[in-house]
Amino acid sequence: MRRRIGQSLRIGLAAHGAALVRTGRMLGGEPLALAERHADLTAPDGIVNAVGALFADDLAPAGWPVTVVLADELVRLWQVAPPPGASRMGDLQAAAALRFQHLFGGALGDWRLSADWDAARPFLAAAAPASLLAQLESAARTHRFHLVEVVPQFVAAMNAWRRERRSGAWFGLVQGGVLSLAAYEGRSLAAVRTAVIPDGADRDWLEAHVAREALRVGVGRPERLQLCGAAPSGWASSIGRLKFACTLFESDASEGQQGWTELARLARTGSAA
Structure with missing residues (x-):
């Protein structure tokens, strides 16, 4: 698979499967669905195997920039109110961790945290399983692509619009x-x-x-x-x-949605095209 200037790949991951989409700013920039695989991604090495299966049809990704969009079922999203007088990043991180524990009944230990940190107003926080991210990093090394971003679908949609x-x-x-x-x-x-x-x-x-x-x-x-x-x-x-x-912004009857599976829509969420 030969890459042209401005093109990139997007992988959508859900608990039941994965999809691969190519996007680009050249020649109209319309996203193109390349591959889709259904499997249990929650199984051991499920993500590594699913990503490998996406590239099984001579879709060599070496050297390509890749964004991974995670279905919201695989992550945790929550709102965090900054503590009064918060002035350090540690204060915001502690508030996010406490809120996570209150909402989801466990510590952040096995999750990797990211957020729109803001000391002045409530902000959105997200956490992905550390094991999931480790599998993606392993897949990137194996297939020699550049893992440029891993983002929850809801966050990708908010950023896009x-x-x-x-x-x-x-x-x-x-x-x-x-x-x-x-x-x-x-x-x-x-x-x-x-x-x-x-x-x-x-x-x-x-x-x-x-x-x-x-x-x-x-x-x-x-x-x-x-x-x-x-x-x-x-x-x-x-x-x-x-x-x-x-x-x-879109709808189930819009031209941009027709003919796209749920997994492919997941992968293209947030794309510039």
Whole structure:
């Protein structure tokens, strides 16, 4: 597989499989799905084996820059409120670790932490299993590609649409029948919430769900919801819908989503193209 200037590879990893996508800024820059494998990635060496299987069809990745997008089921995401008077990175790290233990019932010992560190307002933190990252680093050495980034899908989506997001709006991602929401109070992140989307969920369900989440988090209902991923087209704003506006950056019927499997969509999340 010969690389052209501006091209890179993206691997999407979920508990049930992996996908490989090529992206680039040249010749229109449309992402191209290259390979997909279904396997149990939670098994010992499951990730190493799955990544190797992606390159089995003469897709030699040596020298290529590779970004890995992790399904949110493989990671932990949570909101951290900085302690009053925090002035050192250690203060923020301790707050993130304590919040992790409170939410997930265990210490951070076997997880690797990253965050949008901010001493002035609540920030988003993420943790990935150290064993998962070690397998990715092993795969990079074996196949001689450059592992440039490992990012949770929700974080990749937030970064990709950062310039489009409006102040005070909630942001969401629809992937694999799950809705993940970043709830905001003004400019401050209030919580990250996920929920399984029931079959046939319409705009009424969405409005009721957002209202419930606002109550649970203890913030006001947003004036606007901005969603990416395979969101049902019926969730978009329409005449008579006054509770909140809903903008779909993508939808299940959009041209950019058609013909793409869930694993391939995972891999392309956050790509510039």
